[in-house]
Amino acid sequence: MAYRLYRQLRNFGFMMVSVMFVFHTAQAQDFPMDNLSELTSGTPSEAAYFSDHIMGGETKSLHFIDFQNRSIIKRFDEFNTRNEERERISSRQRTKSLTAGYIDDEFLLDTESGSGKFRFDGEAAGLMFSGQSASLMLSYGNAEATEHDGDIRSITADLSFGGNKHIFRNFLQLPIGIYVPVRLSAGYRNLTIIEEEETAHITNSAIGAGIGTSARIPTSLPIFRDNITGFASLVRSVGGIGDLSGSEDSFGLEDERIFGGIHLTQNTDFNIEGKFENLLGDNTGVTIGLTLRWMAWSEEAADNFRELFDVVTGQREDLVQRSSQTFLRVGLNW
The missing domain is CATH 2.40.128 (Lipocalin)
Incomplete structure (x- = not known):
């Protein structure tokens, strides 16, 4: 019973660290917080990875946190590039x-x-x-x-x-x-x-x-x-x-x-x-x-x-x- 409680607390701690790291990165990169849901919407395979390795308590959780944050940054860069391209075309039309x-x-x-x-x-x-x-x-x-x-x-x-x-x-x-x-x-x-x-x-x-x-x-x-x-x-x-x-x-x-x-x-x-x-x-x-x-x-x-x-x-x-x-x-x- 004590070991099971320890695993649940550890998994909860890893999850809180992941959330705090994501929002810290978002603030450092000036992420548009209203679009964060778009940036963090992963593929089904990524969602399964999160469920199996974070919620399941595997030791690869920290690797996933790093991977997830790098994936968010990449998606934000692509999102920002598309917005900049739209703005350039719109300004040329004006x-x-x-x-x-x-x-x-x-x-x-x-x-x-x-x-x-x-x-x-x-x-x-x-x-x-x-x-x-x-x-x-x-x-x-x-x-x-x-x-x-x-x-x-x-x-x-x-x-x-x-x-x-x-x-x-x-x-x-x-x-x-x-x-x-x-x-x-x-x-x-x-x-x-x-x-x-x-x-x-x-x-x-x-x-x-x-x-x-x-x-x-x-x-x-x-x-x-x-x-x-x-x-x-x-x-x-x-x-x-x-x-x-x-x-x-x-x-x-x-x-x-x-x-x-x-x-x-x-x-x-x-x-x-x-x-x-x-x-x-x-x-x-x-x-x-x-x-x-x-x-x-x-x-x-x-x-x-x-x-x-x-x-x-x-x-x-x-x-x-x-x-x-x-x-x-x-x-x-x-």
């Missing part, structure tokens, strides 16, 4: 970029009477400010007028904003994120025939969603290190396009209607971007990007809002692609 370049711009606009005098097909200078889930794109350019002597000028402003719903933040335990971008967009284009001083004001808006991905690209180069992140997204949207007040002549009087109503649109936006963070300093890097945009609109004006569902379901057959933009850009991020 960086902002200001980029500039040239745009190959085509906007094949015909008036209600069939005139193509406002068609624009040429190059424009572009500027884009972009963030995690929003962007503002500006452009200015001149091209040869199609039905008049001289040039036609195009000035555009396109705003896109919304949110990203993440599906995976670390896909297959790799530094790859996959998300669904949801976007609202609004655009304005000013087309002016310079010699005739005739201007058209075109507006459009749309709503859509798509698929996006982000990936950290590790390198062994001393300059870039692991500060390279790639982003790619594809968004399809539907909406409408129209003119504010028809075209205006040099006296500010309305000349003719462009659309004669709201025409339905189907838009496709593809964006790919590479960010070299901290390349120029602690908080400044370089961004290189390519933005492709296509827009198709219906031949006839929409009679009611319900016709927009025909575009969504693909039943609208009179959609013709009339606008495309290819924007290669480079700039800074912070």
Whole structure:
């Protein structure tokens, strides 16, 4: 009886030493105590080892204590590494970029009477400010007028904003994120025939969603290190396009209607971007990007809002692609 009591007291002492050692190590390593259950959840074999050698009173208990603590430290390091990786990817997605370049711009606009005098097909200078889930794109350019002597000028402003719903933040335990971008967009284009001083004001808006991905690209180069992140997204949207007040002549009087109503649109936006963070300093890097945009609109004006569902379901057959933009850009991020 006395020996059995001695064994029970000894086992209880070993167990208390193990618990005290674990919490002492946790405090020394700044363990997140609310996550301790995750770190100490061992495999069934480890649990059986604990039951057989600690509760059973074998002399290997101290070896198990050392093994268990080393296992906890290893799991904590892995846990902390995953959190740091998530934070690095999240911080890269929150960086902002200001980029500039040239745009190959085509906007094949015909008036209600069939005139193509406002068609624009040429190059424009572009500027884009972009963030995690929003962007503002500006452009200015001149091209040869199609039905008049001289040039036609195009000035555009396109705003896109919304949110990203993440599906995976670390896909297959790799530094790859996959998300669904949801976007609202609004655009304005000013087309002016310079010699005739005739201007058209075109507006459009749309709503859509798509698929996006982000990936950290590790390198062994001393300059870039692991500060390279790639982003790619594809968004399809539907909406409408129209003119504010028809075209205006040099006296500010309305000349003719462009659309004669709201025409339905189907838009496709593809964006790919590479960010070299901290390349120029602690908080400044370089961004290189390519933005492709296509827009198709219906031949006839929409009679009611319900016709927009025909575009969504693909039943609208009179959609013709009339606008495309290819924007290669480079700039800074912070």
